[in-house]
Amino acid sequence: MNNNNNFNFNNNNLNSVKPPNKKSLKIPKKFKGVNSTVMLVIIGILALALIVGIYFMYKKVSKHLYSNNPMWISKPVDAFKVTDDMKKGFVVPATANPLNFSYSTWIYISDWNYNFNKMKTIFSRSTKSGQTHEPSLMLSSKVNTLHAVIRTTEGRPESCEVRNIPLQKWVNICYVLNNRNVDIYINGRLERSCVLKGIPVINSNNNVYPLGANNTSSSPGFYGQMSRFQYIAHALTPDEVVAIYSSGPF
Numbered sequence: 001m002n003n004n005n006n007f008n009f010n011n012n013n014l015n016s017v018k019p020p021n022k023k024s025l026k027i028p029k030k031f032k033g034v035n036s037t038v039m040l041v042i043i044g045i046l047a048l049a050l051i052v053g054i055y056f057m058y059k060k061v062s063k064h065l066y067s068n069n070p071m072w073i074s075k076p077v078d079a080f081k082v083t084d085d086m087k088k089g090f091v092v093p094a095t096a097n098p099l100n101f102s103y104s105t106w107i108y109i110s111d112w113n114y115n116f117n118k119m120k121t122i123f124s125r126s127t128k129s130g131q132t133h134e135p136s137l138m139l140s141s142k143v144n145t146l147h148a149v150i151r152t153t154e155g156r157p158e159s160c161e162v163r164n165i166p167l168q169k170w171v172n173i174c175y176v177l178n179n180r181n182v183d184i185y186i187n188g189r190l191e192r193s194c195v196l197k198g199i200p201v202i203n204s205n206n207n208v209y210p211l212g213a214n215n216t217s218s219s220p221g222f223y224g225q226m227s228r229f230q231y232i233a234h235a236l237t238p239d240e241v242v243a244i245y246s247s248g249p250f
Contacts, residue, residue: 073210073229076249079107079122079221080114082213089128089207089214095233098202102232103137103175104241106249107224109144109167114223117141121212121221122173123229125202128214133157134202137175139165139222148175148184152198160184160194170227170249178235188245190238 072090077083095101107122114120124136135150136157146162160182165171174185180196210229211221227249236244 069230069232071228071230072208073105073226076106076108076225076227079211079224079226082211082220086210086213089209090231091207092125092204092231093233094204097234098204099177099179099200100235101177102234102236103135103230104172104232104236104244105137105229106170106172106227107222108170108227108249109139109165109222109224111223112144112167115141115221119147121210121215122226123208123210124212124214125206125208126214127203127206128209131215132203132206134206135175135177135200137173146173146184146186148182148192148194150177150182150196151201152196153201154196154198158194158196158198160192162186162192172245172249174236174241174244176236176241183235185236185241185245188242190241 070090070093103123105122119141120139121131122137122139124131124138125134126132126136133149133151135148138147138149139145140147144163144165144167146165148160148162149157151157162184165186172185172187174183176183176185177200180199182192182194182196183190184192184194208231209215210226213220228247232240
C-alpha cells in the first residue's frame with residue numbers, strides 16, 4: 001500500500017505564500033525610540049534599587065559591628081596627644097578564641113616629619129610600661145609603611161608590612177588575625193596577607209594603648225588624627241570590612 005499521497009505537498013502552494021509586506025511592519029514615527037527609552041528607564045531603576053539595597057545591607061552590617069563590639073575612639077582625635085583614658089588603656093573583652101580577632105581604625109596623616117626617625121604607634125596591646133606587641137599597629141620611622149606587629153612563639157615579634165600608606169586623606173585600616181594568618185585591609189581592600197612562623201602570644205591581662213600612651217619615653221603617635229578605633233571579637237569577613245569602610249570615619 002502506497003502512503004506517499006498522504007504526504008504529497010504541493011511546492012507551488014508553498015511558493016505562493018508571500019512574506020509580510022515591509023510597509024505593514026514599519027513602526028510609526030511616534031513610537032520610534034520608545035522601546036529603547038523604556039528599557040533604559042527600567043535598567044536605571046533596577047541599578048538604583050541594587051545600589052540602595054547594597055547600601056542598606058552594609059549599613060546594617062556596620063551597625064551590628066559597632067553595637068556589639070567596643071568602640072574606644074568614636075570621633076576624630078589628635079593623634080599627637082594622649083588623654084588620661086588612653087594612658088589607662090582600653091580593656092579587651094574576653095573571647096572564646098583569643099587568636100581570632102580584629103581591630104579597625106581610621107587615620108589621617110598630616111605630616112610624616114613628626115617623630116621622624118622614630119616608629120610611630122597607632123595602637124598596641126602591651127604592658128603598661130612597654131611594647132610587647134599583642135598586637136601592635138605602627139608607622140615606619142622614615143617612610144610611609146605600615147607595620148602590623150605581633151609577638152609569637154618564635155621568640156621575637158613578627159611583622160606584616162604594607163607600603164605606601166596615603167598621606168593627607170582618611171584611611172581605614174583593618175587588622176585581622178585568624179590563628180596564624182594576618183590580613184591587613186586598607187580602605188576595604190585586602191592589601192597584604194601573611195602567615196606567621198610562630199603562634200601568636202596574647203596576654204589577656206594586657207590592655208590596648210592607642211598612640212603610644214603606655215610608652216612615656218618617646219613622643220606619642222603621629223601628626224594627624226585618629227577616629228573610630230574599635231576591637232572586634234572575631235576575624236572580620238571581607239564583606240564586614242567593606243561595611244566598616246563604607247560607614248566612614250565620622
